[in-house]
Structures are given as C-alpha cells and as structure tokens.
Amino acid sequence: MNSLLVIARRELTDLKRTRFYLILFGFLAVVMILSVIVASLDFRVKIGDYNVYLDALRRSGSTETPPAPQLFPLQLLRGSIEYLELIGALFAIIIGYGTVAKEKQHGTLHLIFTRPVSRFAVAGGKTLAFAVAWAAVTVGVFAVMIVALVVVGNAPLQLIDLERLVLTGIIAWLYLMVWSCVAMGFAALARRASTGLMVALVAWLIVVLIIPQIGDTMDPDNQVPGGLFKSLAVAKPDEKAVMANFAGFDNVRNGLEVSSITKHFERPAFAFLGIKDQYNQQPVSDVWGSMLPYTITLTLAFLAAAAFTGIATTKRALLRRES
Amino acid sequence: MKIFAAGAYQELLSSRRERMPQILLAVFVGMVTASSVIGWLTNQVVTSVYDRTYAAGLTTQPNPFSAVSPLYYAKNTVIYIILIGALLAIVVGVQSTIRDRKAHTFDLVLSRPVRPASYLGAKLVGLLFWVAGILALSAAISWTSIGAIVGSVLSPGDTIRLLGFYALAWLFLLPFIVLGMLTGLYSRRETTSLLVPIVTWSVLTFVVPQLGTAEHPVSLLNPVPAIASQGGVFQLANLVLGPLSLTEHFKHASGYVLGNTVGAGNPLLSLAVMVAFAVSLLVVLLTTQRDRMRSPLDE
Numbered sequence: 001m002n003s004l005l006v007i008a009r010r011e012l013t014d015l016k017r018t019r020f021y022l023i024l025f026g027f028l029a030v031v032m033i034l035s036v037i038v039a040s041l042d043f044r045v046k047i048g049d050y051n052v053y054l055d056a057l058r059r060s061g062s063t064e065t066p067p068a069p070q071l072f073p074l075q076l077l078r079g080s081i082e083y084l085e086l087i088g089a090l091f092a093i094i095i096g097y098g099t100v101a102k103e104k105q106h107g108t109l110h111l112i113f114t115r116p117v118s119r120f121a122v123a124g125g126k127t128l129a130f131a132v133a134w135a136a137v138t139v140g141v142f143a144v145m146i147v148a149l150v151v152v153g154n155a156p157l158q159l160i161d162l163e164r165l166v167l168t169g170i171i172a173w174l175y176l177m178v179w180s181c182v183a184m185g186f187a188a189l190a191r192r193a194s195t196g197l198m199v200a201l202v203a204w205l206i207v208v209l210i211i212p213q214i215g216d217t218m219d220p221d222n223q224v225p226g227g228l229f230k231s232l233a234v235a236k237p238d239e240k241a242v243m244a245n246f247a248g249f250d251n252v253r254n255g256l257e258v259s260s261i262t263k264h265f266e267r268p269a270f271a272f273l274g275i276k277d278q279y280n281q282q283p284v285s286d287v288w289g290s291m292l293p294y295t296i297t298l299t300l301a302f303l304a305a306a307a308f309t310g311i312a313t314t315k316r317a318l319l320r321r322e323s
Numbered sequence: 324m325k326i327f328a329a330g331a332y333q334e335l336l337s338s339r340r341e342r343m344p345q346i347l348l349a350v351f352v353g354m355v356t357a358s359s360v361i362g363w364l365t366n367q368v369v370t371s372v373y374d375r376t377y378a379a380g381l382t383t384q385p386n387p388f389s390a391v392s393p394l395y396y397a398k399n400t401v402i403y404i405i406l407i408g409a410l411l412a413i414v415v416g417v418q419s420t421i422r423d424r425k426a427h428t429f430d431l432v433l434s435r436p437v438r439p440a441s442y443l444g445a446k447l448v449g450l451l452f453w454v455a456g457i458l459a460l461s462a463a464i465s466w467t468s469i470g471a472i473v474g475s476v477l478s479p480g481d482t483i484r485l486l487g488f489y490a491l492a493w494l495f496l497l498p499f500i501v502l503g504m505l506t507g508l509y510s511r512r513e514t515t516s517l518l519v520p521i522v523t524w525s526v527l528t529f530v531v532p533q534l535g536t537a538e539h540p541v542s543l544l545n546p547v548p549a550i551a552s553q554g555g556v557f558q559l560a561n562l563v564l565g566p567l568s569l570t571e572h573f574k575h576a577s578g579y580v581l582g583n584t585v586g587a588g589n590p591l592l593s594l595a596v597m598v599a600f601a602v603s604l605l606v607v608l609l610t611t612q613r614d615r616m617r618s619p620l621d622e
Contacts, residue, residue, distance in 0.1 A: 041537070
C-alpha cells in the first residue's frame with residue numbers, strides 16, 4: 001500500500017475515533033431534521049389558515065375556491081440546505097483544520113516524515129480521507145433528510161425526487177470539500193495552528209455570512225418583515241414589472257452575491273430541489289443545463305482548494321513551519 | 324482594589340497585543356464603515372421602488388420609509404455586531420483565559436491572596452473596556468458617515484440614540500465574552516474552547532429563532548427581526564424559546580433605539596432577556612473554582 005493510502009486510512013480511523021467529530025456530525029443532522037420538522041409544521045399551519053379562509057368564504061356565500069397551498073416535498077429542505085451551507089461549512093473548516101492541527105500539536109509530523117513518504121502523500125492522504133468522510137456524512141445526512149421528509153413531512157417521494165437529491169448531494173460534497181481543503185491549507189501554512197483556524201473562520205465569516213448578507217439586505221423586498229411588496233399588497237407579476245426598472249441595481253446585488261462560493265452551492269441546490277419556483281417541477285436535464293455555470297465554478301473552486309492544500313501541505317512546508 | 328485594577332489593566336494590554344483577534348477586528352471596523360453606505364443605497368433604491376409602485380397605481384399604502392430617521396442607515400451595523408462582533412467577543416474571551424492556562428499565570432496569581440472571582444472579574448473588566456473602546460470607535464465612524472450621507476451633523480437626540488445603540492451592543496457582547504472565558508476555562512483543548520462557543524452562537528443565531536418563527540436560517544441574517552409564525556405549535560415554541568433568542572432580541576431592542584420601529588417588538592422584554600443572559604453567565608464565571616482555573620490543557 002503506498003504512503004498516501006496509509007495516511008488516508010489512518011486519518012479515517014482517527015476521524016471515526018474522535019468523539020468531537022461525531023458530535024459535530026450528529027449536531028448537523030439534528031438541526032437539518034429540525035428544519036424539516038419546522039418546514040412541515042409551517043406547511044400544516046398554512047393548510048389550516050387556508051381551511052379557515054375557505055370556511056369564511058363559504059359562510060359569506062362566496063362560491064369562489066382559491067387554490068390550496070401545494071406541497072412540494074423537496075421544498076421542505078430549504079432550511080436544511082441553508083444549514084449545510086452555513087454550519088456544514090463551519091464544520092468542514094473544523095475537520096480540515098483538525099487534521100493538520102493534531103499533527104502539529106502532537107508533534108507526529110516528524111515521526112511521519114521519518115518514513116519514506118512521497119512529496120504530496122500527507123496532503124493527498126488527508127484530502128482523500130476527508131473526501132471519504134464527507135461522502136459518508138453527506139449520504140448519511142441526506143438519508144436522514146429523506147426519512148424526515150417521509151415520516152415527519154408525510155411527503156411521498158418519487159424516483160425523480162431521489163435523482164434531484166443525489167445531484168444536490170454531489171454539489172454539497174463539493175462545497176464541503178472546498179472548505180475542508182481551504183482550512184487544511186491555512187492550518188498548514190500558519191505557524192500556530194490556531195491562527196490558521198482563525199484565518200479560515202474569518203474567510204467563512206466573509207464568504208458564507210457577510211457577502212450573501214449584504215446581497216440579501218440590499219434586496220428591496222427584504223426591507224419590511226414579511227416582504228415589501230406583500231405589505232404594499234402588490235401581486236407577483238406587478239412586482240416583477242416594477243423591479244424590471246431596477247435591473248442595474250439588481251445586477252450589482254447579484255454580482256456581489258455570486259462573488260461568494262456559497263451562492264454557487266445554494267443556487268443549483270435550490271434549483272435541483274425546486275425550491276426556486278422557476279425550476280420547480282422542471283425536467284432535471286433543463287435545470288442541469290441552467291445550473292451548469294454554477295456547477296462548473298463550484299467544481300473549479302474545489303480543484304483550486306485541493307491544489308492550494310497540495311501546495312501548502314507538502315513535506316517541506318510542514319517541516320519548515322514546525323522547525 | 325489595587326490588585327483588581329492591575330488585573331484589569333493587564334488584561335486590557337494583553338487583549339490589545341493579541342494578534343489573533345485583530346483580523347476579526349479589522350473586518351468588523353471595515354463593515355461598520357461600509358454599513359452606512361449600504362443602508363443609504365438600499366434606502367434610496369427602496370424609496371424609488373415605492374415611488375414607481377405608487378405611480379403605477381399598484382398600491383395605496385403609505386411609504387413605510389417616508390420618515391425614516393438618519394439612524395436607519397446604521398441598521399446593517401446591528402447584523403455585523405451579531406455576526407462579527409459576537410465572534411470577536413468569543414475569541415477575546417477564549418484567549419483571555421486560555422492564555423493564562425497555557426502560561427500557568429493562574430497558578431502564579433492564585434498563590435497570592437487573590438480570590439478567583441476577583442481575578443476573573445478583573446480580567447472581564449479589562450476585556451469590557453477593550454470592547455467598549457472598539458464600540459466607541461465604531462460609534463464615531465457611524466456618526467461621521469451618517470452625518471456625511473445626510474449632509475448635516477446628527478442632532479443631539481440622534482447622537483444619544485446612536486450612543487444608546489452602541490451601549491446596547493456592549494451589553495449584547497458581554498455574554499459572548501463571558502462564554503468565551505468560560506469555555507477557555509473548562510475546555511481541555513484550545514480548539515474546543517473556540518469551537519464550543521461558536522457552535523453555541525450558531526444555535527442562538529439560527530436554530531433557536533427558526534424554531535419559534537419558521538424563518539429560514541439565511542433570512543435571519545437580515546437586520547429586520549423575524550415575525551413569529553402564528554400557528555399554534557410556533558406560538559408555543561416562541562413562548563418557550565423566545566427568551567433564548569438573544570440575537571433576535573438584540574435586533575428588536577436595536578430597532579427601537581435606532582428609531583426603526585418596523586418590526587420592533589417589546590424593547591423592555593428584549594433588554595430584560597439580554598440582561599438575564601449577561602447576569603446568568605456572569606454568575607457562572609464568578610463562581611469558577613480555583614481547581615478549574617489551575618487545570619492544565621491537553622496540548
């Protein structure tokens with residue numbers, strides 16, 4: 001077995017044995033399930049409100065029947081996907097950082113390099129290990145979400161829904177890998193591992209929270225609780241007509257949002273799951289075609305992050321920092 | 324008293340010298356500077372959106388932004404205090420106690436006739452002065468940038484409101500500093516001491532408000548507070564978890580102080596929640612045992 005595989009195997013064993021990581025994964029799964037529960041309860045509240053409204057209409061003698069709220073099961077996953085982009089990224093950083101920090105703290109790097117390990121064996125082995133770990137976690141988390149959808153959300157899933165979930169799972173894996181690779185690279189480069197963690201956390205803060213937050217806050221519809229246009233009693237088509245006059249501002253806002261890699265995960269995920277109305281119930285091939293640019297940029301970001309880790313976590317760099 | 328003042332001063336100096344939080348501090352100050360511009364730009368656009376909607380005869384509702392105070396432009400600062408300020412507070416809190424555990428300063432100090440509560444209290448006071456200094460700088464930046472945007476010096480009333488908001492921010496950050504100090508004291512590893520309060524912060528910022536309001540996590544990054552869902556389950560969840568929703572309470576109270584009443588709840592309740600958080604954590608910190616402070620790190 002070559003050194004890369006040996007390091008990957010050891011890393012996986014460490015990940016399995018570290019209770020802290022298991023707690024993190026468990027926490028992520030719990031908040032994602034809670035989010036499905038909240039979304040399904042919210043849908044039931046909407047159905048209840050609809051029935052009350054319908055009763056009031058009937059009592060007033062109206063024969064009009066407004067359309068009932070429709071349940072699209074995968075839309076219940078919106079909160080869970082958002083947790084994956086916020087908290088999942090944070091945990092990916094912790095894992096990426098931890099994999100280098102433990103070697104620095106325990107002084108095991110010198111021991112590893114007494115063996116004939118190849119130039120990129122440490123970076124490659126560790127990246128391979130958390131690629132396997134994140135694949136297992138993503139499969140686990142998505143399986144849990146499917147169970148939550150069926151059991152709690154009482155939402156029947158079709159085969160096509162599973163296909164959409166698999167595609168979302170793949171891009172989620174890419175997104176989490178980006179963060180783990182970046183954090184590992186920073187932890188390797190920093191003299192003190194905790195400084196590397198701090199730099200990665202600041203990157204997370206800016207890329208995952210601040211940039212999307214600025215874009216979100218600049219959305220005119222978000223200026224009033226419940227939505228500006230809703231508070232002004234403006235219908236959706238009229239809203240679009242009004243906003244067409246502000247295309248320039250919207251382009252700037254959108255440009256800001258897409259400068260964050262988080263949006264390159266969120267947008268295809270929301271499209272595949274039909275959370276964005278324009279992609280809801282559309283053929284997967286059409287959605288795939290529309291989301292291809294985001295998928296490409298996310299893949300490129302992953303490759304860039306992996307390359308960064310490879311360069312930062314070489315034998316030479318690690319030993320130089322340790323000495 | 325002399326020892327207490329010396330402890331506080333030493334902590335103030337150490338925090339200033341600490342390099343790790345400085346990158347967060349730079350981001351915080353940068354975003355506070357940018358927030359007034361973002362607020363102003365958004366307000367200009369939303370007013371134009373309303374004017375067009377009204378001119379097209381699509382609404383007869385009054386413009387919700389027609390008489391906003393100049394302090395409306397500072398509303399994004401609220402969210403930066405929740406996002407960056409809280410993380411900064413956690414990091415300086417953790418560093419404060421971890422530093423002493425690493426260097427065995429606790430052992431040295433506690434060998435003298437110093438009570439643990441007194442020493443920890445002094446450290447906290449030092450950190451609170453440090454945070455107050457940063458918030459004072461932020462207040463000066465906000466005051467200047469809003470004044471530049473509206474083209475006049477802020478009125479004494481608005482200035483007092485702005486200062487009130489930053490005082491509220493100081494109170495909001497206090498529990499996060501203490502939480503950081505506590506995890507720095509109780510964790511076996513430096514990494515855990517940083518991560519536990521960050522995970523706690525993410526629960527307070529995203530999970531707890533979502534359970535009471537059914538809002539999506541990303542929507543909670545909006546400075547406008549989320550409205551509690553009216554369904555029976557959510558009303559109950561909001562009743563139980565509402566008091567734990569520290570960040571939403573800060574948004575409510577800040578909205579009130581900044582004169583942005585859109586979506587503001589009961590400010591006194593929000594203030595009471597913030598005080599309750601601060602006091603409970605302070606009690607835990609100040610009752611920390613000598614042995615805990617002397618416990619070594621596992622690294």
